[in-house]
Amino acid sequence: MSVTPVLFDRLALAKHRNRARFNPAVFLHEEALADVQDRIALVNKSFTAPAIVAPFPEIWQPHWQTARIVPDDDILDLTENTHDLIVHAMALHWANDPVGQLIQCRRALKPDGLLLVVALGGQTLHELRAALGQAEIEVTGGLSPRIAPMGEIRDLGALLQRAGLALPVADSAVLKTSYATPLHLMHDLRAMGETNALSTRIRMSTRRSVIQRAMELYADAYADETGRIIATFELITLTGWAPDSSQPQPLRPGSAVQRLADVLNTAETPLKD
Template identity: 60%
Template sequence: MDTPPNITDRAALTRHRDRALPDALFLHDVVADEFQERLIEVNRTFTKIAIVTGFPEFWAAKYPDATIVGDDDTLALEVETYDLVLHTLALHWANDPVGQLVQCRRALKPDGLFLAASFGGQTLNELRTSLAEAEIAVTGGLSPRIAPMGEIRDLGGLLQRAGFALPVADGTPLQVSYANAFHLMHDLRKMGENNSLSDRIKTFTPRNMLTEAATIYADNFRAEDGKRVTATFEIITLTGWAPAESQPQPLRPGSAKTRLADALGTDETPLK
């Protein structure tokens, strides 16, 4: 088996998360509310819950009886033990996202539910663009500064690759306003979401480059009031079930007993 690329500097990520402030985790509050709404719709009682997270204290307060595990490359989950596994805004730091999902699926009992929230590809697109243009203008080069984040179709495909039944992916873009780009970057540090990429430049970013990025940001991504700037956080929710015989199964090809033309009330036109 191929070794996954070392995308994330786990030591740096841990340091950044340790410095995160509880009052800055508003995106986790959004995800917790979204999970709660979806679990109400499922209308099932879950008695054995596991949560994969980089912020154990936050999620332990939401689910006091849950097993909390870190989002390490190898998850500390027991096989076929849980009827609900939650994965909370951590996939963008995973060296092997498919491997994370496979481990979660294996940890579920048959017909157990998996819910994950992940940042989508539109997240921080404004900051990504502004930093890239500023770095090219000031240094003549380009370096990785924001973690790669998957598009909704790609993330939905990961569920299928991981072996989940009935996979669904849907996204919600959130628009957050800030006084300026510096306030946004400060907020990202308070969230523990500053740059933890292994290939990042490990020296301080030149002040003139950040100033240039803030100017580009203000010129191109103003809020409606014209005074503040906007930042996009796209939250993609993934839903899948551990396979079980009791779940709806697709019919084998050719087994239909009713013609599609009859169901649609139209005439069938044979192909030449």
């Protein structure tokens, strides 16, 4: 019997998010929100029963007054065949079972309902990951988990098909930000509620010598011409639809009525056996 691995300490994650609400840094959510709004505006369809899966509902609720707000728990509080739009907002990268989250959303959609997912992708904080890893190896001789593994766009796109969603699309936007020092970046991550909540994290404070060395390595390798350090965030957007007979369907293999060579007005060259 397979057991879903528990990658994240959900209690620690909730504490981080609650702490962040006192002085939040929400620019990533604002970017995600703008992206979702643009995509919905391009859809030639009215949505009357939306739901939003969000860890920070105060950011999303004002823009969808009629939407049902759902916490991003492992088991989503969604009812089957209820919604024509579900937005999974900046939370999938903290899911212990990402494909399970998508399956739950697909089941909650009505036929031809739309699922939009925005989450952090694999390029996020690659600079900080490298600097911390090298510093810890140099100072302690070991390496501990500090930044959560985040999915690559190809892998996340494949999850849409595994979840049974039709017309799957995955794309990404890479955002480059700058900070005066790596310490300012870490303060911002704390204000985002995006600090380490891995189940396998070390539960004691990081050595000051590790932090100092990581700051030096970061500044040496990832500073711009002004001396400010660069930090990368990747927003991956996933789009999928609940299957419906009204959607475009692929033709069966061998059912074409016209040869491709005729369409291209070229000679067909048979392949050798």
